[in-house]
Amino acid sequence: AQSVAQPEDQVNVAEGNPLTVKCTYSVSGNPYLFWYVQYPNRGLQFLLKYITGDNLVKGSYGFEAEFNKSQTSFHLKKPSALVSDSALYFCAVRDITGGFKTIFGAGTRLFVKA
Amino acid sequence: KAGVTQTPRYLIKTRGQQVTLSCSPISGHRSVSWYQQTPGQGLQFLFEYFSETQRNKGNFPGRFSGRQFSNSRSEMNVSTLELGDSALYLCASSPGTQQGIDTQYFGPGTRLTVL
Numbered sequence: 736a737q738s739v740a741q742p743e744d745q746v747n748v749a750e751g752n753p754l755t756v757k758c759t760y761s762v763s764g765n766p767y768l769f770w771y772v773q774y775p776n777r778g779l780q781f782l783l784k785y786i787t788g789d790n791l792v793k794g795s796y797g798f799e800a801e802f803n804k805s806q807t808s809f810h811l812k813k814p815s816a817l818v819s820d821s822a823l824y825f826c827a828v829r830d831i832t833g834g835f836k837t838i839f840g841a842g843t844r845l846f847v848k849a
Numbered sequence: 850k851a852g853v854t855q856t857p858r859y860l861i862k863t864r865g866q867q868v869t870l871s872c873s874p875i876s877g878h879r880s881v882s883w884y885q886q887t888p889g890q891g892l893q894f895l896f897e898y899f900s901e902t903q904r905n906k907g908n909f910p911g912r913f914s915g916r917q918f919s920n921s922r923s924e925m926n927v928s929t930l931e932l933g934d935s936a937l938y939l940c941a942s943s944p945g946t947q948q949g950i951d952t953q954y955f956g957p958g959t960r961l962t963v964l
Contacts, residue, residue: 767949778853778939778955786950825892835948836905837882837941839892 737762737830741840748816749848756811756843758826767829768809769837770800772822779825785809796820816847851876853942853956861962867928870959872940874921880904880945881923882953883915886937898923899945927961935963 738761748754760766767786771779783794790802800811811824826840854873862868874881882905883895894907898917917923927934937960941953 769952771955776957776960778855778957779941781952781954784950784952829949831949836894836897836907837953838894839884841891 737828737832737838739768739826739828739838739840741824741826741843743843744841745844745846747846747848750818751815754813754816754820754845754847756824756826756845758809758811758840760807760809760826760828762828762830763832766802766807766809767831768800768802769827769829770794770798770809770811771825771827771839773825773842774822782811816845818847818849821845821847853940853954855938855940855956855959857959858957859960859962861964862930863964864930864932866930867926868930868961870925870927870938870940870961872923872925872942872956874923874940874942875954878942878944878954879921880943880948880951881917881921882941882943883923883925884939884941885909886939886958887935892939895925904948930963932963934961936961 740759769784770782773779783792785792785802793799823842827837856871880899882897886892897905901917912928915925937958939958940956943951943953
């Protein structure tokens with residue numbers, strides 16, 4: 736079965752420092768991977784996705800993610816964190832076996848301290 | 850382009866009642882998916898509608914149902930509400946033509962509280 740794991744419930748980083756939010760996946764076939772961010776009392780906002788091609792995917796708000804097939808990872812990164820990046824981040828995989836649905840990780844809460 | 854809209858934003862119901870939530874997708878999008886978000890279970894897929902037909906379904910009981918209209922607007926209905934149905938219900942819109950790689954765009958959600 737397709738699955739996605741976010742091993743950290745929370746990540747703390749100082750403003751201006753680089754940030755990484757981790758995600759690993761398990762799929763049969765080609766992985767279609769997504770990152771979303773959720774601010775309080777809001778829906779999810781799309782950040783970026785990996786379908787095929789270049790392993791480094793660039794997305795919205797300066798975020799990028801690196802697809803690593805051998806490690807089955809898709810970590811979200813940003814070179815310099817902002818306080819406004821503090822939010823809940825979700826990694827997701829598109830399950831294409833027996834129908835199409837998006838499976839989300841449990842989420843990682845990012846705190847950026849000024 | 851206007852984003853995904855969901856109404857109402859907040860609902861309070863009592864056990865045993867039923868509720869209907871509405872979602873208007875981005876113009877031109879034909880797929881609408883529904884998700885339930887709770888602190889304990891996270892984000893779980895309910896179902897997806899495309900061109901007025903349910904195309905994919907998650908593992909929820911039959912009390913959860915939905916439909917889609919010819920203008921792609923979708924409604925979700927929950928009958929015989931239980932306390933455990935309290936959640937944020939999110940609707941996601943996508944073009945629907947490339948199921949594997951389409952990006953889903955989410956609405957702000959409807960917060961349902963069951964007392």
